[in-house]
Amino acid sequence: MPKRQRSWRNWWETGIEWLLAGAALVAVLTTLGIAAVLIGESLPFFRVVSWRSFLTDTQWTPLFAEPRFGIGVLLSGTITSSAVALAVAIPCGTWLALYLSEFATGRFRESVKPILELLAGVPTVVFGYFALYTVTPLLQKLWPALPGFNLLSAGLVMGVMIVPYVASLSEDALRAVPMSLREGAYALGATRLQAAWQVVLPAAFSGVAASYVLGVSRAIGETMIVAIAAGQQPRLTFNPLEPAATVTTYIVQVSKGDVPYGSLGYRTIFAAALVLFILTLVFNLAADWVRRRQRVQGCVL
Amino acid sequence: MTNPATIGRLGDRAAARIRWARQLERGFVLGAWALLGLLAVVFLSLFAGVLQTGWERLQPDFFLTFASRRAAQAGILAAWVGTLVVMAVTAAVALPLGVAAGVYLEEYARPGRLTTLIEVNIVNLAGVPSIVYGLLALGLFVRLLGLGASILTAGLTLGLLILPIVVVATREAIRTVPQSIREASYAVGATRWQTVWQHVLPAALPGILTGIIIGLARAIGETAPLVTIGAVTFIAFLPPAPFSPEAPFLSFDWLWAPFTALPIVTFDWTSRPNPAFRPNAAAAALVLTFLTAVMNATAVWLRYRLRRQQLW
């Protein structure tokens, strides 16, 4: 091959590599873009409202004549509804994943998993109205004092919505564990459950944990279900039996509403979203760090 | 089951332990069945409810008319067209970017800070709430770039939203292509790009398609980001056609057109005070769910075929 051809080829190959790298960098740019927009829009907000009061105030009434900006109020709703959702999704999802990967026959698994994935795709608006019109009345039969809007029913439905994610992703991780590990356990006389719980699950831990993290992210970021069924009342509470607003609820409420661009009220949604973003960022980074550390230790298969 | 005594030599303690483990196992399986049953009941009642409410509205007219203040006359023409058009833009954004990023990370990137940075970012973006993407779009596309609440804005937003899904799917698909195929290609003198383009990508294509479809299925139901970019509008017309009989024949005006989409009308109708809109909302939700189901089913089918065709 003549030299000229080689250099042309090298240019072409390098050009392509740069192009691909550019595409990969879009992920970084997106993160930066999110950070820039959120910080840029909330900077003027924090010029008016101090970080201190933002983090410690116990009231959230940003659009009132005498506004109060205690993000803790919204966070309490987010945390409570997410906790309810995860209390449902993580045990149920793990249970199902273990069952599907270690017990179910191949054919059963192959037919259940697509259904799970299909359920994971049901639009959340639909779940929201299911929570409000079906689950809440049902819960009220058991618990007459339950208000029509409450974090419990929103959280439960959110949990049900997240179960398929956790189950499907965990199952992938469990099945990726090499058969040789299972055989090692079976060869010692372990039952399927013992092998699954004591050997396969720890071996798949990082993948299973990743599914939990995604579940948590979904719960924290879920908007429509809580907006519809949890009530949109900013209230500092960790009681799932009460109505409350979450960070996402507030954002969508304001975006749907009439707050003019550029006003302080408008900027609150960016400040609130910034908190949400930092929350999921910290969470995902921590999980990623754990995963990487584990990989270094060689426990990941 | 055998009485452990007949196989002897293990001792009572071990035998008791094994019996206990077996019982636990049975409990676990029963529990899993109960759980599956419960989930089935929940989802069936969900679908039954929606179906019951919305069934009557699923007439041809419903798909062929625009929104109306009269519930009985309101249709989803603008909404489903909007959804399809926005999905097309979303795919056009996410597919090339996601596949390129996936190829870069799997085939080109050397381990190092930059690669780690990109990987961490992708993992993280997968967890960023969709409403935050909505605010990114509001600040960047709508305001800064002045694209307005247009089809382009929505497509870009949802495209970024599903980018991590496409990247991860691409990477997984590429990883299933055995190294031996690459080495075979290099060994006859192919360059990296030739290897990727001629061997790796074709072999990974079904997996990549599965990923993009699952991503689109996720995007199609997203409401929050569209609400934040301000897409809740009354739209009783379709975007301009991309083709015209006169020169220049092709036009991209539709990218800048305002739009509405299925999740938006669903949300709008459900939040209307007039209960007569409830069946409309349910019917729109059904259409949306059906579209999602079709997409997911396509993905499942693709994956199934892929697994059957797996040659290595």
Place this chain on the structure above:
Amino acid sequence: MNNSVQRQPANSHEPSHVLKAETRNLSFFYGDKAALREVNLPVHARRATALIGPSGCGKSTLLRCFNRMHDLYPGHRYQGEIRLYPDDINLLAPETDPILVRSRIGMVFQKPNPFPKSVFENVAYGLRLRGIRQTAELEARVERALRDAALWDEVKDRLKDSAYALSGGQQQRLCIARALAVEPELLLFDEPTSALDPLATASIEELLRNLKVHVTTLIVTHNLQQAARVAEFTAFMYLGELVEFGPTEVLFNAPSQKQTEDYLAGRFG
């Protein structure tokens, strides 16, 4: 550990009271595909028996029948019997609980497969499965197993470390210790050294020679010299059939079958 056990090449037609196990007309099917055909293999008690043969001849398949490993996969089917002595039960009988079979018959695999747990917990795992809880007993038995596996000195200060921190050869010995800890009556090895370097191989072979004092072993190997070094009996398999069985020296030096001779001479495989 007693190194002085003598080799007593036994006659393959010895009465069964010195047999630990025996396959009777054993056939095995992966779905429709027959992988074993009418295999009749005696396994002498407290001796090492080697299974040799070209790749794909069914060595691993046969070995895995002994602890019902095939039960884990759908569509796998046994025919015939494997009798375990002195109880004289049929391991393959449907009424025989595979968990109990596996509790009595240990196995070591081609690639080391330690659990993602500490060194100690790896060895203790089988004991815990049998309901042993007392720390003292656990510690004593883990130590004994590690000593028997000639690993104790290397890991006694690292019992809490992850098993993955060990080298390949150490991991394989750990897997042997894990199998030994529960005092199996029969120990199956599937090419236990093929993934290891020469030094690690030598230490495992040494171990194999010593084990025979109390354990019966059945070893699949592709290394003929290894078979010659560690096993009293050798079985040569080909295309799912047992072609020849006999005392190792006899089989290697005076094979009765043409196929065995060709294989040993390296004419195929």
Place this chain on the structure above:
Amino acid sequence: MNNSVQRQPANSHEPSHVLKAETRNLSFFYGDKAALREVNLPVHARRATALIGPSGCGKSTLLRCFNRMHDLYPGHRYQGEIRLYPDDINLLAPETDPILVRSRIGMVFQKPNPFPKSVFENVAYGLRLRGIRQTAELEARVERALRDAALWDEVKDRLKDSAYALSGGQQQRLCIARALAVEPELLLFDEPTSALDPLATASIEELLRNLKVHVTTLIVTHNLQQAARVAEFTAFMYLGELVEFGPTEVLFNAPSQKQTEDYLAGRFG
């Protein structure tokens, strides 16, 4: 094809004009780990050279240096030279284009790795890469390569079928045809028969003997008999070093090194 080429055991210290290639103080590192140490291996033109040695000794690593396969992975590092004759260029020099190297030096792998394309396209691929477009020329060269690989008669009616429809042995010969089609000067084989059954192995060995008429070959094998059967020269490697090199008959019958002797006697590996 001419089967009558005589074997001329050559002296390993022959002048380099009959050498096709030669490594000079070649060391290789996987990251920090040295896998080859100061290897000096001559490769005689139009002869087969076998690389033998225990698992993990670096045979594959050495082989893959010849076509710069290691370039594909980050952190891999060469030291020393591989000179290719008669051009007398250093294959490992940074200014040597690895793509060019691979265009001139073919490779066949342990497991058959056909592309998921038709039989014809598999063989034609390398030709297309070299810019050959005319159907007539492609067809002629594909046919010649398939004939050289002794596969033509079996596949001439199935050229459009997927390569995966062939048997393992046929796939491996297809991979050889794919490598032959571009007329390499040197052909590398990494345990080309270890995944094949005895019959397929025999046909590949036959092919290897015939190839030497126009191609120089370098073959990694774990089967000593195979080395004896196909190679004029044999190199014994151990722990990343070249222990001994010589005409096959000399090395096998009168090894000069104790390690070689031990290995050939099956005392390790």
Place this chain on the structure above:
Amino acid sequence: PAGRGFPVIRVDGSSTVYPLAEAVAEEFQRNYPGVRVTIGVSGTGGGMKKFCRGETDLATASRPIAASEREACRQAGLAYYELPIAMDAIVVVTHPGNVQVSAMTLDELRRIWAPEAQGRIRRWSQVNPAWGDRPLNLYGAGTDSGTFDYFTEVVNGKARASRGDYMASEDDNVLVQGIAGDPNALGYFGFDIYYENRDRLRPVPIARAAGQPPVTPTVETILSGAYAPLARPLFIYVNARSLERPEVADFVHFWLEHGAALADEVHCVPLPPEAYAAVRQHLANGRVGSVFTHRPAVAVSIQDLLTWPAAL
């Protein structure tokens, strides 16, 4: 720039006016096929902002233009028409079973909703012992709606001054659902929302002061001014330059002509016929600007504001 390349009438603004605007747009497009109308719901403030930047042709508003918005329009050199098009009222409602509460005075309302009431007024009996000793659960229009602004201004004397511990929702349906299911509920929102759900809710008659007769909100009482101060006019603001485009002029005239009938249909309270005539006259006369330059925007009667002079 929404709708690049094809003519669109862009309307944005009040959520209160939205149902009416939607009805007008729907009918208009039926009569003038080919003209496209989009209606956004950015709220009165948001709509005004876009309007003053010239991004929209019409702004819908549930309150008069504010001083700052007038200033913005002046800066942009933008002339506009202010056209009252309907009346709206805020209705205070309870659960239909809540018969103890037969009427309320403005003062009682203030005691319930004042900022000072937060956390303290939690039972009905604290306001009026006759209402029973039971929890008082409050619901109100979203805090970023014009309804909230107007209600707080009228009741608490200062716009946006309110207690915060109540269920505030942008989603009208959420409120209706909440109040209809809660025997201890008290809430407020727009007349149309109440009217759509009148069989599920009970309106509370409001007295301006103790001793005065309580007035139930009906179309008659709202139009006659008897229900003041919780009734208010709704406006559209029209960009004078846009009005030169024939389709915009058609749209505005269409609105004025058919607005009354449509308002009736969507449960806004239409203006009396002579008021529409007056508005049309203002248009014809080119009377640009607002009448609220120096006047309060609370509790005005429609007759008054049609006669006041306008200024930009």
